Amino acid sequence: MRSTITGLTAGLLAVSSGVAAQAASHEAEAGWDSPPACVHVNSGWRYTFVTNECSSAYDLTVVYSDGTNVPCRLASPGDIISFPGYGTQGNKVLGVALCATDGDT
Template identity: 50%
Template sequence: MSPTLRSIVCGVLGLTLSAAGSTAAAAATTIAGEAAPACVQYTAGWRYTFVSNGCDTVQQVTVEYRDGTAVPCRTAAPGETVTFPGYGTSGNEVLGVVLCGTTPA
């Protein structure tokens, strides 16, 4: 095998394994839960979804999308706003915010 071909094959294999590992890691760290309390509010836009914690306690949250897109759990301290991806240009929809937790790595 030529050095150039070997580099291409190794690069593609590395990217494939990296993507698979990232997906598995995200799935392993997010535990789906119940709807976030009313003191957690969100504003969805095509580019970003902002989730604000108006509660007196720390909240671990994630956003649910109509197409099932999975995003990592984020921790929001009282008064803090965290950012998630928006609904995009392909007509996806943000369904709401749910509580989540992280599992030990």
């Protein structure tokens, strides 16, 4: 039983590492910056919710696989903000991106 649990744990770690690597590669390809780990995304076909559990506010947007462009929104600490979901046509939410501000170059 112990070897089964150890094997399952190792398998889950490998899968979660692969998902994180895939998300990082999407960011690099698309040229967008991801927010800190305290910003979370939960996507569904109708809505995508972004939760800011950080102590700072961030201007955020959601990145979609089909290039859908949605406006940036300010997420203050503790906010849960909504964006459009991925829909029923095979689109995907790739992640959350930090928006450039006037001071960024």
